[in-house]
Amino acid sequence: MEKSVVEELLDLIYPPRCPICGNITDDKINYVCKTCKNKLHSIKEPRCMKCSKPILNEETEYCYDCEKRLFHYDRGMALWIYDDIMKKSIGDFKYHGRKEYSKFYGKALAEEYGNWVQSIDADALIPVPLHKQKQKARGYNQAELIAKEVGARIKVPVRTDILYRQHYTMPQKELNDVERRKNLARAFQVKKDIFFLKKIILVDDIYTTGSTIEACTNVLLEHGIQQVYFLSVCIGKGF
Structure with a gap:
């Protein structure tokens, strides 16, 4: 580019x-x-067949979270384990204005999963939205920056006019799994009629328990999207 x-x-x-x-x-x-x-600790096999978290035994097929909970997205992929190295990197990216880090994340995602995205034949990449108040304070949506880098490299349109966060929510990192689900209940909404979209890929910086991706997925499915996938820079362990 x-x-x-x-x-x-x-x-x-x-x-x-x-x-x-x-x-x-x-x-x-x-x-x-x-x-x-x-x-960097890349995600390698064996990995969860649903969310891509690394697992200890390939015979189990799914991570602990995907075994105990039904997720409605089709599948997701992530690049690196969310360890101390990536916590520092993502933290600087989100909270200390290092917007240029999106070029590294986006390039890495496109190189690793570009063919996978093309095989899905997705209609669009949709970044997980921030509440407008939080985005104004931060100055940018980190997921949007990543999505635009990926989209430009693999020639898939990025749509920021589809999904929005209608409620200001507490930071997910401060909550347990049950609290995260309650925190995100009806947090997202669709801006417009999206009958023309059938398959989309959500893009975010971190996937931990899956509550955010699931909340986005559910509202998209309610509005006619048929298949939802996700791409994430980092992901937690599945064991």
Whole structure:
């Protein structure tokens, strides 16, 4: 993806930083230090056949969460385990203005799962929305930045005009599983008639218990979407 003149100037004024160590990086292709990239714990087999969480035994097929709870999305994929390294990276991305990290996340998702997305033949990527109050305070929706990077690379449209968060909710990280579900009950809504969409892929930065993706999925299914998948940068362990 070629950079605009404005982007080139911004890189000179605010040099891009490695999303792992935070140091200035001159790697304008991979956006990450080579040594740092090797520190990431990629999701490998065996993984849950539903959400992609790593599991201990491939004979079980599903992780603990997907065994005990019915999720209505079709399937999801994630890149890395949400460990201390990625907690720091995602935290800086979301709360400390490191918007450029989306280039690294988006490129990695497109390279790893681009063929999978194409095989689904999805109509659109839909980023998990923030409440307008929270997005105004933060200045951006991190999921939207990631989705746009992925969409541009694999030529799938990104729709930010479909789904919105109608209720301001507490941060999910502060709640247990039951509280998360209650917190997100009817939190999302569809903006417009979406009869023309059949298969979509939700995009988010972190998948933990699945409550957010499930809440989005349910409202989309209620409005006529036939299949819902998800892509996530990070995911928790399935055991």
